[in-house]
Amino acid sequence: MTTAAIPEPATSPDRPTWDLYSKCIHCGLCLQNCPTYRVLGLEMDSPRGRIYQVLEVDEGKLAIGESFVTHIDRCLACRACETACPSGVQYGRIVERARAMIEQNYERSWPARLMRARGYRMLRDFKALARSARLVRFYQRSGLQSLARATGILKLLGVDKLDSLSPRIEDDFFFREFGTRYPAKGETRARVALLGGCIASVAFAELNRATIRVLCENGVEVTVPLEQGCCGALHAHAGLRDEARQMARRNIDALLDERFDAIVTNAAGCGSTMKEYADLLESDPAYAAKAKQFEHKVKDVNEFLAALGLRPPVRKLSQRVTYQDPCHLAHGQRIRSAPRELLRALGADFVEMPHADYCCGSAGVYNVVQNKLAMQILDAKMDDVTTTHADVLATANVGCMLQLRAGVAQRGLKMRVQHVIELLDEVYRA
Ligand code: SF4
Numbered sequence: 326m327t328t329a330a331i332p333e334p335a336t337s338p339d340r341p342t343w344d345l346y347s348k349c350i351h352c353g354l355c356l357q358n359c360p361t362y363r364v365l366g367l368e369m370d371s372p373r374g375r376i377y378q379v380l381e382v383d384e385g386k387l388a389i390g391e392s393f394v395t396h397i398d399r400c401l402a403c404r405a406c407e408t409a410c411p412s413g414v415q416y417g418r419i420v421e422r423a424r425a426m427i428e429q430n431y432e433r434s435w436p437a438r439l440m441r442a443r444g445y446r447m448l449r450d451f452k453a454l455a456r457s458a459r460l461v462r463f464y465q466r467s468g469l470q471s472l473a474r475a476t477g478i479l480k481l482l483g484v485d486k487l488d489s490l491s492p493r494i495e496d497d498f499f500f501r502e503f504g505t506r507y508p509a510k511g512e513t514r515a516r517v518a519l520l521g522g523c524i525a526s527v528a529f530a531e532l533n534r535a536t537i538r539v540l541c542e543n544g545v546e547v548t549v550p551l552e553q554g555c556c557g558a559l560h561a562h563a564g565l566r567d568e569a570r571q572m573a574r575r576n577i578d579a580l581l582d583e584r585f586d587a588i589v590t591n592a593a594g595c596g597s598t599m600k601e602y603a604d605l606l607e608s609d610p611a612y613a614a615k616a617k618q619f620e621h622k623v624k625d626v627n628e629f630l631a632a633l634g635l636r637p638p639v640r641k642l643s644q645r646v647t648y649q650d651p652c653h654l655a656h657g658q659r660i661r662s663a664p665r666e667l668l669r670a671l672g673a674d675f676v677e678m679p680h681a682d683y684c685c686g687s688a689g690v691y692n693v694v695q696n697k698l699a700m701q702i703l704d705a706k707m708d709d710v711t712t713t714h715a716d717v718l719a720t721a722n723v724g725c726m727l728q729l730r731a732g733v734a735q736r737g738l739k740m741r742v743q744h745v746i747e748l749l750d751e752v753y754r755a
């Protein structure tokens with residue numbers, strides 16, 4: 326199942342560079358901010374320990390074997406360690422490169438290889454994604470899902486977690502909006518391109534439509550460019566950097582246009598990756614400069630609306646609301662105040678939860694592939710959520726929404742989990 330290898334330097338073009346490791350002064354201030362360290366209490370599962378292991382691999386002292394892969398796989402890439410680090414260690418860049426080294430030098434089990442090859446390829450091809458989503462929708466709606474759950478066959482096949490944490494596929498995919506322009510309401514204050522996203526286009530199409538309505542309501546003309554693709558975040562986090570680069574080039578070609586003042590996304594994970602396209606494409610002479618221009622135009626929708634100035638809604642949201650910081654917004658993009666400003670502008674009774682910027686355990690497909698650990702992390706999060714007695718748990722990333730909804734259901738809470746933009750849309754439409 327495993328191939329332990331000490332890589333030759335030339336075999337890992339994406340390996341971390343010395344300037345990335347050298348900033349770590351081993352102070353340990355990141356440890357208690359790391360969700361895996363808090364749960365497992367192991368140095369090898371802390372940011373400092375992982376950096377040390379990557380360095381050992383890089384120096385040829387440690388093989389890329391099962392132990393190394395286990396500790397790197399357990400990292401959520403939440404980047405809470407970057408926020409905590411006084412030395413400015415860019416941990417996200419280190420772990421993505423460590424994963425690239427793993428993918429280039431380590432042979433995973435064949436089911437893992439099959440799942441990864443199929444899954445990641447599908448995200449790059451929206452026609453294939455739509456076909457698969459229709460099949461999943463049929464499975465979810467036809468009664469097959471209930472039957473499979475009742476018989477216990479899902480557990481037998483080892484896909485019960487995938488089944489329970491998968492999003493519900495929507496009736497109308499967002500792909501049909503690709504190539505459409507939506508006029509601003511009233512005076513045009515800005516023109517933007519909207520990223521539809523891959524999974525979001527089949528499972529959160531209504532959220533994308535709400536995003537368009539809220540932007541238009543605020544005087545923004547929204548275009549959903551036709552040729553756009555998946556942002557490549559899941560590929561980059563999985564160490565598939567060549568695939569991520571392909572997606573980055575495609576999106577630069579489709580979305581970088583001087584007609585647009587900004588490239589807007591409602592998904593923290595997509596925004597964080599698109600703001601780092603220059604890192605992915607630094608060695609590509611045809612795209613390196615364009616990637617830098619692109620990065621500057623990418624805005625999370627919360628960030629964009631807060632900077633633009635929200636048109637005050639006539640109605641108020643008369644509910645108690647708390648907010649969960651998505652890691653890739655708070656730690657990846659350093660955006661914390663914008664979503665809170667928007668929630669306060671709704672007139673909601675806003676209450677902070679303790680440790681709002683602690684990871685919820687979602688992290689892309691982490692909650693499926695590292696389910697036990699993800700659920701322990703979620704459990705701690707739900708302890709904090711319940712102290713707020715909120716009616717609404719707001720967040721700003723679709724992956725977090727799914728994970729938090731699972732947490733709310735597990736606890737039997739009467740609390741709805743919504744994207745900040747959905748709440749804005751709700752009051753504008755009331
Ligand atoms: S990214 Fe998150 S899980 Fe990974 S080492 Fe840093 S704090 Fe820990």
Ligand code: SF4
Nearest residue numbers: 349350352353355410
């Ligand atoms: S806080 Fe930064 S410098 Fe200190 S151990 Fe963690 S990564 Fe290294």
